[in-house]
Structure formats: structure tokens, C-alpha cells
Amino acid sequence: MIKSTLLNGITRALRNIGNKTTERIWRLGAGARLFFLALIYSGESYKRFHLIIREVYATGVMSLLIIIVSAFFVGMVLALQGYNILQKYGSSDAIGVFVSLTLVRELGPVVTALLFAGRAGTAITAEIGLMKTTEQLSAMEMMAVSPIARVIAPRFWAGVITMPILAALFSMVGVLGGYLVAVPIIGVDDGAFWSQMQANVDERLDIVDGLLKSLAFGVVCTMIALFQGYDAPPTAEGVSHATTRTVVISSLAVLALDFVLTAFMLSA
Amino acid sequence: MERTTIDLWVGIFVALGIAALLGLAMKVGNLTSTKIGETYSVIAAFENIGGLKRNAPVKSAGVVVGRVHNIIFNTKRYEAEVKIDIDKRYSFPTDTFANIYTSGLLGEQYVGLEAGGDEDVLKDGDKIIQTQSAVVLEKMISQFLFSKASEAEASSDDKSTNVSPADSAVGAKQVQGTSTELGDAPF
Amino acid sequence: MANNIVEIDNLSFGYKGRLLHKGINMVFPRGKVVAIMGGSGSGKTTLLRLIGGQIKPNSGEVRVDGDVVHQQDRDGIFRLRRKMGMLFQHGALFTDLSVFENVAFPMRELTDLPDSMIRDLVLMKLNAVGLRGAHTLMPAELSGGMVRRVALARAIALDPCMIMYDEPFAGLDPVSLGVVCGLIRSLNDALGATSIIVSHDVKETFLIADYVYFVADGVVAAEGTPHDLMQSIQPFVHQFVHGDKDGPVPFHYPAGNYQSELLTPTLAQ
Numbered sequence: 001m002i003k004s005t006l007l008n009g010i011t012r013a014l015r016n017i018g019n020k021t022t023e024r025i026w027r028l029g030a031g032a033r034l035f036f037l038a039l040i041y042s043g044e045s046y047k048r049f050h051l052i053i054r055e056v057y058a059t060g061v062m063s064l065l066i067i068i069v070s071a072f073f074v075g076m077v078l079a080l081q082g083y084n085i086l087q088k089y090g091s092s093d094a095i096g097v098f099v100s101l102t103l104v105r106e107l108g109p110v111v112t113a114l115l116f117a118g119r120a121g122t123a124i125t126a127e128i129g130l131m132k133t134t135e136q137l138s139a140m141e142m143m144a145v146s147p148i149a150r151v152i153a154p155r156f157w158a159g160v161i162t163m164p165i166l167a168a169l170f171s172m173v174g175v176l177g178g179y180l181v182a183v184p185i186i187g188v189d190d191g192a193f194w195s196q197m198q199a200n201v202d203e204r205l206d207i208v209d210g211l212l213k214s215l216a217f218g219v220v221c222t223m224i225a226l227f228q229g230y231d232a233p234p235t236a237e238g239v240s241h242a243t244t245r246t247v248v249i250s251s252l253a254v255l256a257l258d259f260v261l262t263a264f265m266l267s268a
Numbered sequence: 269m270e271r272t273t274i275d276l277w278v279g280i281f282v283a284l285g286i287a288a289l290l291g292l293a294m295k296v297g298n299l300t301s302t303k304i305g306e307t308y309s310v311i312a313a314f315e316n317i318g319g320l321k322r323n324a325p326v327k328s329a330g331v332v333v334g335r336v337h338n339i340i341f342n343t344k345r346y347e348a349e350v351k352i353d354i355d356k357r358y359s360f361p362t363d364t365f366a367n368i369y370t371s372g373l374l375g376e377q378y379v380g381l382e383a384g385g386d387e388d389v390l391k392d393g394d395k396i397i398q399t400q401s402a403v404v405l406e407k408m409i410s411q412f413l414f415s416k417a418s419e420a421e422a423s424s425d426d427k428s429t430n431v432s433p434a435d436s437a438v439g440a441k442q443v444q445g446t447s448t449e450l451g452d453a454p455f
Numbered sequence: 456m457a458n459n460i461v462e463i464d465n466l467s468f469g470y471k472g473r474l475l476h477k478g479i480n481m482v483f484p485r486g487k488v489v490a491i492m493g494g495s496g497s498g499k500t501t502l503l504r505l506i507g508g509q510i511k512p513n514s515g516e517v518r519v520d521g522d523v524v525h526q527q528d529r530d531g532i533f534r535l536r537r538k539m540g541m542l543f544q545h546g547a548l549f550t551d552l553s554v555f556e557n558v559a560f561p562m563r564e565l566t567d568l569p570d571s572m573i574r575d576l577v578l579m580k581l582n583a584v585g586l587r588g589a590h591t592l593m594p595a596e597l598s599g600g601m602v603r604r605v606a607l608a609r610a611i612a613l614d615p616c617m618i619m620y621d622e623p624f625a626g627l628d629p630v631s632l633g634v635v636c637g638l639i640r641s642l643n644d645a646l647g648a649t650s651i652i653v654s655h656d657v658k659e660t661f662l663i664a665d666y667v668y669f670v671a672d673g674v675v676a677a678e679g680t681p682h683d684l685m686q687s688i689q690p691f692v693h694q695f696v697h698g699d700k701d702g703p704v705p706f707h708y709p710a711g712n713y714q715s716e717l718l719t720p721t722l723a724q
Contacts (some may be wrong), residue, residue: 050271056281060281061280077419100296168292173288175292185338201296203293207292
């Protein structure tokens with residue numbers, strides 16, 4: 001009797017795992033399919049470039065404030081913390097290097113991607129989820145207009161264009177924030193701040209790699225947001241769950257991908 | 269919203285992004301200082317290059333005059349051959365002295381050139397004869413300890429200034445390790 | 456040119472083994488207003504989706520203008536859909552576009568007409584539904600009846616030869632109801648199109664339909680002109696038309712014996 005209930009429990013648990021796994025893999029496949037469809041239909045959306053511009057406005061321009069303000073604070077905190085550590089080794093002049101390298105290599109692309117997922121990603125998911133709920137996507141299909149060409153692809157490219165721009169802005173504003181704390185407040189030498197930075201930040205290794213990272217994050221974050229919206233059950237609850245999933249999955253994906261990319265870039 | 273307003277904002281947005289990128293490249297990065305026009309390359313062999321990397325600056329009197337092009341390990345002579353690109357505007361005598369220095373205690377390493385007094389100048393493909401390796405911290409410390417120990421022994425036993433055979437062997441090796449073609453160690 | 460624009464032949468469709476339609480036959484003659492009626496969940500809307508090619512039948516076929524819908528590739532289906540206009544249950548207006556842009560949407564996407572011509576066409580369509588003055592408004596600023604009318608203007612934007620209405624009367628106040636009702640009939644006659652109305656509102660539907668199909672239990676339970684159906688003595692039709700509470704469509708969801716269920720201490724799983 002006990003044996004059989006135990007056996008039942010184990011079977012149920014295993015079946016549960018199997019079920020979850022197949023579901024995850026199925027969704028991954030569906031997401032990849034949407035990605036390729038978006039690429040295939042990109043030609044059609046480039047013919048209507050104003051759609052992409054509108055989405056760049058929605059995702060990029062609307063995210064400017066949060067990106068600039070956060071970058072400023074992140075840069076200032078970096079300068080404070082960096083000074084605290086570096087002065088112990090008598091190299092507080094290296095604070096510019098510390099701030100700029102941290103921002104350009106890591107924090108710029110990563111924090112921008114996380115903020116993007118929270119600000120623009122959720123908006124994309126909710127918008128597409130609601131378009132689905134209110135049958136707007138069906139209506140488009142019935143009008144012989146592909147929703148992937150009209151809705152998905154422009155948003156995808158807008159995200160891919162927006163992310164590197166936001167990341168570059170984040171890094172630049174962060175460096176300025178760091179400068180503001182390091183030079184006028186702490187009293188690090190102005191020339192040393194910039195010259196040490198320039199001697200140690202390499203435009204190919206650091207800046208271009210940072211850009212490549214943010215480009216990859218742009219593809220991943222936008223695609224996750226789009227897929228979650230497109231795949232959401234057409235109910236209020238379904239859309240709200242999808243929005244949450246966008247933030248969670250995007251954040252995890254960005255951090256994991258950052259590790260992989262960093263490993264590749266440092267070994268290259 | 270009107271399409272023209274959106275276009276304007278997106279234009280501002282993209283312009284800001286490009287400005288930030290340029291700012292990063294010019295102000296934060298070293299795009300301006302790597303802009304070396306015509307260069308000629310010379311080779312300097314070092315016994316130990318420490319943490320010298322590709323693209324590290326080459327300075328003379330503190331001015332960046334070139335970049336490290338690449339670093340090859342010579343398997344015949346067991347030393348590092350560093351290829352240096354120097355700006356055509358600067359010419360150096362053939363007996364120029366190449367050192368590997370560190371900028372600050374934690375800074376990156378760079379190649380420093382000290383001009384000699386020769387009439388002839390270095391040409392493309394020439395080799396810098398006189399080099400001095402990077403300072404390796406561990407060796408510096410062990411040498412310091414070794415010299416302290418020998419001082420102590422010398423003072424305690426003034427009959428014989430010789431150190432024990434084992435110590436002297438190690439010491440000789442250490443000295444040789446940091447020595448260059450000039451043959452004298454800095455410590 | 457065949458006399459019927461849409462023919463449904465022995466159509467079966469279902470999800471996961473449960474059949475929603477079990478061999479449906481319908482014809483929709485050109486120029487007529489034909490209604491599909493039935494209770495909630497009887498698969499009326501699904502029929503429209505089958506006609507539009509958004510889903511594929513399990514067996515049988517739907518022919519639109521002589522072409523079998525589910526045998527078309529993507530381009531073929533898109534070509535067929537250009538002959539169709541569809542009004543969704545809640546209008547399905549694009550919430551990020553103004554009324555004008557909503558109506559202009561099919562023209563901009565599917566034609567290469569110059570802007571000035573699109574402008575004139577849109578204003579004409581909006582005038583036909585009486586909302587020319589509202590063309591700058593956003594969908595959120597419209598009432599339910601106005602949304603339905605804008606959606607109607609959008610559905611007829613490219614002068615389709617058939618228009619499908621999914622529950623056009625649901626959730627409208629009496630005035631809007633009358634307006635929409637009259638519009639469907641007058642637009643159909645003015646455009647020379649065929650209209651397919653899916654609805655469960657007997658009064659309005661009977662007012663404008665030329666022919667009515669009743670769908671129940673996955674088959675066509677009754678058909679005929681509104682006049683015939685009003686007189687019908689078929690119990691199902693009678694219940695539906697007159698809105699009787701109980702009849703062939705039971706009030707109770709199938710359940711066990713009431714008395715014994717109350718007396719047993721636990722709910723039967």
C-alpha cells in the first residue's frame with residue numbers, strides 16, 4: 001500500500017518534470033520561430049520605416065529619463081566606492097579608469113538592458129498582449145496584413161537600434177557622474193582623471209565590445225518581450241503574467257548572456 | 269502624436285546616442301592617441317615582458333610615440349620579441365634603450381624609450397639592442413631579502429664575506445634573471 | 456460565376472478530439488444577408504474563422520468564391536481575405552491609431568493609393584457610417600456604438616464582396632443597436648455585397664436577415680427565412696426565437712440526481 005503510493009508520487013513528480021521540460025522546450029522553439037519570422041518579415045517593415053521610428057520613440061525616447069538619471073547615480077556611486085578602495089593603495093588617480101572601465105565593459109550594457117526590460121520590455125509585452133486580447137491581431141490577419149510584419153518586426157528592430165544607443169548614453173552619463181564626484185567633490189586631479197582613463201580604455205577592446213554586448217542584449221530583451229506578449233493567453237490575467245515573465249526571463253537571460261559574452265571577449 | 273514631432277525626438281535621440289559614442293571613443297577611450305599616421309616598426313627582445321600587452325603605449329619622455337604591435341615568443345633564444353610601431357615623425361638613435369615600465373603601482377605596463385647618442389637612426393625592421401625587462405615584484409622582494417640576509421651575515425661574520433653556496437647560487441640566478449645585455453642588475 | 460459566394464460542405468471541426476461542428480452544410484448566396492444563430496458556445500464564431508482561413512477544418516471544406524480555403528497557401532489565403540471584410544465582436548480597432556488611421560489602415564497596407572485619395576476614401580467611408588466628424592478622435596474616446604461603426608467603416612474600406620459580422624449587436628444601447636442594424640442592411644445593399652451575421656440577438660437579426668441558419672450540437676438544426684422560423688413549431692427553434700427558459704436547450708447543466716447529491720456527505724469527484 002505505502003509502496004504503491006510512494007511509487008505513484010515518484011511517477012507523478014517525474015511526469016511533472018517531463019511536462020515542464022517539454023513545455024519549456026516547446027516555448028523556446030516557438031520563441032525561436034517568432035524570431036526567424038520577424039527576421040523574414042523585416043523586409044516588409046523596412047518598406048514602412050516610419051513604423052520603426054515610431055517604436056524607437058516609444059522604446060528609446062521614453063526610456064531616456066530613467067537611463068540618464070540611473071546612469072548618473074551609478075557613476076557617482078562607482079566613484080565613491082572606487083575612491084574608497086583605491087586610496088588604500090595610494091592610487092586614487094586611477095578612479096577614472098575604474099569608473100569608465102566598469103561602466104563601458106559591464107554596467108553600461110547590463111544595467112541598461114535590465115532597465116530596458118523593466119521599462120520598454122513590459123510595455124511591449126502588455127501592448128501586444130492587449131492587442132491580442134482585443135482581437136486587433138486577428139483583425140489585422142483578417143485584413144490580409146501579417147501581424148508579424150506590421151507589429152512584431154518593427155518593434156524588434158526598434159529594440160535592436162535603441163539598446164546600443166541607450167547603453168552608450170548610460171556609459172557616457174555615468175562617466176560624467178563619476179567625474180562630478182571624483183574631481184570637484186573628492187578632489188582628484190582633473191588631468192589625471194581623464195588621462196589615466198584614456199590610457200587604459202581601449203576603443204576596440206572595451207567600447208566596441210560593450211556595444212556588441214548591448215546589441216546582443218537588445219536582440220534578446222526585445223525578442224523575449226515580443227514573444228511573451230504574442231504568446232500570452234488572451235485574458236487580463238494572462239497578459240499580467242506575461243508582463244512579469246518578461247522582466248524575470250529578460251533579467252536572467254541578460255545576466256547569463258553577459259557572463260558568456262564576457263568570457264568570450266576576455267579570452268579572445 | 270504628430271509624426272513630425274516623433275521624427276524630431278527620434279532624431280534627437282539618435283544624435284545623443286552618436287554623441288555619447290563619440291564621447292566614449294574620444295574622451296574616455298584612446299581613439300585620439302592611437303591615431304598614429306605613418307609608422308615604422310622595430311623589434312626589441314626582452315627576457316621578461318611582465319604584463320605588457322598588445323596595443324600598450326610606447327612612450328619617450330612621457331610622450332606617446334607608438335604602440336606595441338605584437339609580441340612573439342622566440343623559441344630559439346627563449347625571449348620575448350616585441351614589435352613596436354613608432355610614429356614616422358619621431359626618429360631614435362640606434363643605441364636607444366628600451367625599458368618596460370609600470371605606470372603607478374597598479375597601472376598598466378608600457379615600453380619606455382630612452383634615446384642614446386648615436387648618429388644613425390633606427391629604421392624599419394631594425395632591432396633595439398639594449399633592453400631592460402619588466403620588474404617582477406616577487407623577484408624584487410626576494411632580492412631585497414637576499415641582500416638583507418647577506419648584509420646580516422657579513423656583519424655577524426666579518427671573516428668571511430662569502431655567503432653559503434646554496435644562497436649564492438640562488439642569488440646569482442636571481443641577478444641573472446633580471447639582468448639584461450648590459451649585465452648589471454638594478455639591485 | 457457561381458451563385459453562392461461561400462459554400463460550406465460537410466464541415467467538421469474540433470479541438471482535442473471534441474468535435475464542435477459535426478458535418479455542417481451551408482450556402483451563402485451573393486447579395487443576401489445571411490445569419491448564423493445559435494446559443495453561446497455553439498461554434499458560430501469558429502465558423503467565421505474557418506471561412507477566413509484562420510483555422511483549418513478536420514474534414515469537409517469551405518469554399519469562398521470557388522476556392523477551397525484550407526488548401527490555399529499563405530498568399531492564397533491573403534488573396535481570399537482581400538475579398539472579405541470582418542467586423543469583430545468588440546470592434547478590434549487599433550488603439551494606437553486615430554479613427555481616420557484605423558479606416559485608412561487596410562488602404563495603406565494593401566494598396567499603393569496616393570495620400571489624397573486615401574483621405575477622400577476614408578472620409579467617404581466614415582460618412583457612410585455617420586462619423587466623418589469624428590475622424591480625429593482616438594478609439595478610447597468613442598462610445599461602444601461608435602467603435603462598432605468605425606470598425607464597420609474599416610471593414611468596408613476596400614469594398615469587399617463579403618462582410619462578416621461577429622456579434623454586431625452585443626452590448627449596444629437601443630439607439631446604437633438600431634443604427635448598426637440599419638447600417639448593416641443598407642451597406643449590404645449599397646455595396647452589392649454579401650453579409651454573414653453571427654449573432655444570438657433574435658429580434659435585430661430577424662429584422663435584417665434574408666435567411667437564417669440555426670446551429671446547435673454541431674449541426675444545422677434549422678434553416679429558413681425569418682418569417683418561416685417565427686412560425687416554426689420545431690421545439691428548439693421555438694425556444695430560441697421566443698426565449699423560453701426551458702426546453703430542448705436545458706436550463707440545467709447535465710448533473711446527477713439532485714436529491715441524492717444533496718444527501719451524500721461529500722461531493723462526487
